[in-house]
Amino acid sequence: MWKKMATTVAFLMSYLGISEIPTAEGKVNFKDDQHAQLKKVLGDEKAQQVVDALNKELADVAKENADNKDLQAREAELKKVRAEVEAMLNETSLSNEEKEKLLDGSEKSADGDINASLNALKAAQKKQNEMIKKLMADPEGDSPAAVVKKNILDMKHSSTHLFGTGKQWDAFDKRPWNARLKDGGMKATDFNDSGTIPLLQDDMDHFVRENPQVIESLFNDFAELPSQWSRRTGVLDRTSSGRIIADEIVQGRKKGWAPKNNFKIAAEEGRVFRKKIDITFDGYELQEIENTWVGQIYNKDGSHPWKMSFIGFLLTELVKQQKLDDRIAQINGIYAKTPDGEGKAGAAVNSQNGLLYLYWMYRDVLKKYRPFHLGEVTEANIVDYVDTLIKSIPEVDRKRPGLELQISTEKLGWYRKKAGILYQMHLSDDEGRTIYNKNHPVNFPNIIFQEIIDMTNTSFMAVTQSKNVEIMDYKTSEKTRFTLTHEKRETNIFADYRLGIRLQFVGTKLLPGEPAGFEKQVVWSNDVPIFDSSVTVPGFDLGNGILEVNYTNVKIDEDFKTDIAAIEGAKQGQVLRITGNTKLAAVNNIKNNENILLAGGADFNMKSGGTLTLYVQPDGKLKELKRTTEPEVSSAQAEGQFADTIIDAKSSSEFYYVGAASASLDEIINGVDNKMIKIHGSDAAGVSFTVANVAGNVSVTANAVLATKTDVIELVRLDGVWTEVSRTIAAV
Structure with missing residues (x-):
């Protein structure tokens, strides 16, 4: 079985994790998910070619088996006849020599037909064996099996190393992940084994030292950002490039010397931001990566040789999310300095300033270019x-x-x-x-x-030269190294690198006395808000009583523990909104002082969750414009507000009672079976909303008196009746 397609069958069994090719009624019989896996690795056309080739070999084997059965039946018949002849001869007085002569005699003897048949049988068997041997030795050409062998299974392993590389990290010794790929049927590696991780750690260090270009390639693959944009490497911290701006220089010819060459040099600074990756895996997560590697390793289309190694594949997986995070940050990023120390992980979007932030800064703060007023x-x-x-x-x-x-x-x-x-x-x-x-x-x-x-x-739109947008990074050994450590059941991997984006040139504003020709701009845009009003930047507690701001909307981090006595980073003319956080452990205030001029001299309580709005005066001092003393109602909450005793379930999935007086639920209308809704009370003093049983409409375990917004009951519609799932009601 499977002499022609032996190589292909070996691949299929390894790739699909099966011990034999399933067949039924003389044809292969793969399951739907197995078909899907084959199409994923081979493509629809080649997968069908492989199936057709397997079916053809099954048909050929069936025919050969049928022919063999005929020959075997004939051989059995001949043996039976010969046995009968031998029995007849044994009853005679002929010598043994004479008996053998008769049995093996010429074609003219009585039993010549028997010997001729036996000889024909032997010749046929010899010819069949020679044909099978030839088929096994001959190259397979352009058959589907050959295509699979050439494109998929061309992986040569030595007795000691995966792919025969001789590299430390590809060795089979003590590396079950490599042995598993070679042998196919082994179980996933137990990465909680005390000896496994240190070896993996050493392999990764060795791999990166020998292949530093691998990580550089991964980190510098900006294919998902526009290819037309410029790239610059080697930026340690900041960079700038100048542009010479000239006023008109041509004049009519006349006698005498009258110089007319006014020049100005303008430059924009670009900054790269230091970033890091801190990842913690447990053994199960590493097993999942190993399973993915084993499943995908056969599809080598477009892969670099180092991606064939488990170490290279692991590094690739680590960088996948990093590339997505950085792509988003390169566009939407607004930098927020994260305090030093353990446990506080900043968001990727706050790891740098992105392209939209630059437009906001140049247009709305520095006013280096004038937008067009086009409306919405x-x-x-x-x-x-x-x-x-x-x-x-x-x-x-x-x-x-x-x-x-x-x-x-x-x-x-x-x-x-x-x-x-x-x-x-x-x-x-x-x-x-x-x-x-x-x-x-x-x-x-x-x-x-x-x-x-x-x-x-x-709705922001901008026009500029494609090359005016420049992506910046810095290639050093720190960027080409992942470090792996292991503690108890956890594996920790970390790396450091730098990345940034800039506009090489934006425009210049006229200074007093400068000629009109010095006013230049190479960026043009509409004047709509660049960031949505919901965009905020976290305000972290740096432990020194100073709030550093890089954007006009700041949301106080829940771990803030000190009072704010100074605010740095706000630009003159800006309106700054600072929103508190009800999750603060204790009351912390923005303090009224000579630089923060609060209305009535009253400090602002950040734990209230309200918003303090400040204006940055020409002298740099911040003056209060207004404040709120409670969290803003979210748009989702506003949509679910109700003041009646009837709730329309199709309008939302979460409802907040805003009635002026206490009331009870009369009915829930609309909605569909299996839909779940939540009903909240009101924060108005002395106002509550009660959810009780309503025949044929609402079923609860007991009356639910919702006295605050945090009091909530959850219901699900089953067979037309809204049935209680859970409730959270504070003790009175």
């Missing part, structure tokens, strides 16, 4: 809006090659849909008639659409 963009006006934005750029600038319109995925979808309707007669035959599919705004082929998928919840 809608689905109806999107095409005219973009057209107006571009035509607002000076003609000499908007016709330059290499420009891009940075736009969110949502707004680009609006544009393509609307432009497809308005300009469908302009489309070529291979495009849809209702979608505009060109990669530039209508009538502006020199300006590409730069779709930025992480630019969400904003």
Whole structure:
């Protein structure tokens, strides 16, 4: 069985984790999930070719078996006849020599047919064995089995090392993950074994020292950020590049010397941010990575050789989430300094300043360029809006090659849909008639659409040279090294690196006495809010009574433990909003003093959860504009507010009572079976909402008196009746 397809069958059994190829009624009989796995690794066409080839060999084997059965039956018949002849001869007085002569005699003898048949049987068997031997030795050519062998199973292992590399980390000795890949059927590694992790740690150190370019390649693969943007490496901390701006220099010819060369040099600073990765795995998580490696290792398309190693694969898995985190931070990041010490992990989006932050800083704070006042963009006006934005750029600038319109995925979808309707007669035959599919705004082929998928919840759009956006990093040994440690049942992996983004040039503002020609800008945008109003930056307690701010909306971290006596980082003219946190362990205040001018001299209680709004005066002092003394009602909570005694379950899944007086639930209408809802009380003093049994509509274990917003009862609709699941009600 499986002489022609032996190599392919070995791969299939190893890859699918089975001991034999399933068959039924003379054909292979893979399960649906096994079919799916084959299509994933081979593709639909090659997977079908392999199945067809297996079925053909089954058919050939069945035919050979049938032929063999015929030959075996004939041989049995001949043996029976010969036995009868021998019995007859034994009853004669012939000598043994004469008996053998008769049995093995010429074709003219009476038993010649028997010997001829026996000889034919032996010749047929010899010919069949030679054919099988030849099939096993011959190359398989372009058969499906050969395709699989060439593309999938071309993995040569030595007796001591995976893939025959000779590398320490690919050895089989004491490395069950490598042995498992070679042998297929072994169990997943027990990474809680005391000897396993130290060996893995040593292998990883050795691997990275010998392959430093591996991690550099992973960290510097910015394929998911626009390829048109510039790249710069070797930035230790900050970088800047100057641009010479000249006023007009040409004049009419005349006698005498009249110099006319006014120049100005402008530069923008770029900064890389120090980042780190701290990861803790338990044994189970490492097993899952090992399982993925074993399952995917056969699909080597586009893989580098080092990815064939478990160490290389592990490093790749570690960097996957890092690349996603950094891509988002490169666009949406707003830096917030995290306090030193154990346990406090900052968010990835607060590890650096991103591209949108730079636009916000240059447009709204430093005012290095003037935006266009275009109002709000809608689905109806999107095409005219973009057209107006571009035509607002000076003609000499908007016709330059290499420009891009940075736009969110949502707004680009609006544009393509609307432009497809308005300009469908302009489309070529291979495009849809209702979608505009060109990669530039209508009538502006020199300006590409730069779709930025992480630019969400904003109508902001900007036009600039693609090369004006520069991604920065720094390649050193610190970036090419992951360090692995082990403690009890946990495996810890950490690394450090640097990353940043900048606009190389934005624009210049005129200083008193400077010529008009010095006013330049290479960035143009609309004037809508760049960040959604819900965007906040955490305010961390640095333990020195100083709140460092890098953005106008700050949310106090729940671990804040000191009073705030100074606020640093706010720019003149800014409006700063600081929101407290009800989760603070104790009352901490923003203190009224000579630099923080609070209304009535009253400190602001951050534990209230309210918001303090301050204005940064020209002298740098902060003046209170207003304050609230309780948390803001979230939009979700506002949607679920009700003041009646009837709840409409289709309007929300969480409801907050806001009635002026205490009341009881009369009915819950709408909704569907299995839907769950939560009902909260009210924080108004002396006002409660009671949920009790309502025949055929509500079933609770006992009356639920909800006296505060934190009092809640959860119900699920079963067979038309809203039935209690759980409740949380504070003791009175």
